[in-house]
Amino acid sequence: RRCRAVAARARIELCREYAALPSARAPAYLVEDAPSSAALFVGSLLAPPPRSRLATPVAALLWAMGRMGDPSGLLRVLAPGRVAVGRRR
Numbered sequence: 001r002r003c004r005a006v007a008a009r010a011r012i013e014l015c016r017e018y019a020a021l022p023s024a025r026a027p028a029y030l031v032e033d034a035p036s037s038a039a040l041f042v043g044s045l046l047a048p049p050p051r052s053r054l055a056t057p058v059a060a061l062l063w064a065m066g067r068m069g070d071p072s073g074l075l076r077v078l079a080p081g082r083v084a085v086g087r088r089r
Contacts, residue, residue, distance in 0.1 A: 003017075003082060003084050007084065007086055011088060011089045012086040012087065012088055012089070013086055013087055013088075013089050014084050014085070014086040015085050015087060016032060016033075016084070016085045017033040017082060017083070017084050017085075018031060018032055018033060018082065018084075018085070019033055019038075019075055019076060019079045019081070019082065020079060020081040021078075021079045021081075022079065022081075023081045024081030024082060024083060025081070027083065029041070029045070030083055031075065031079075033076070033082075034072065035069070035070040035071075035072050037072075038070070038071045038072035038075045039066075039068075039069075039071055039072075041075070042062065042065045042071045042075065043066045046062055046065075047062070048062060
C-alpha cells in the first residue's frame with residue numbers, strides 16, 4: 001500500500017510487483033506477485049532446508065502451500081520484501 005502511495009505521488013505507474021526472496025536487500029529470487037507465478041515457484045523451486053530440524057515442518061508448510069489455489073498471499077507473509085517496477089507517466 002505504501003509503495004503504491006509513493007508511486008502515485010511521484011507520478012509513477014507501477015507495472016509489476018515482485019516478492020523478493022529471501023529479502024529485498026539480497027534477493028536470490030524475484031517472483032511476480034501473481035497467483036500463477038507464486039504457485040509455480042512454491043511447487044517447483046521452494047524447498048525445505050536440508051538436514052535441519054525444521055525440514056519436516058517446513059516441508060509440511062510447503063506441501064500445504066502447493067495445495068492452495070493461490071499461494072501468493074502466504075508467500076507475501078513469508079517474504080515481505082518487495083521490488084516494484086514502474087514507469088513515469
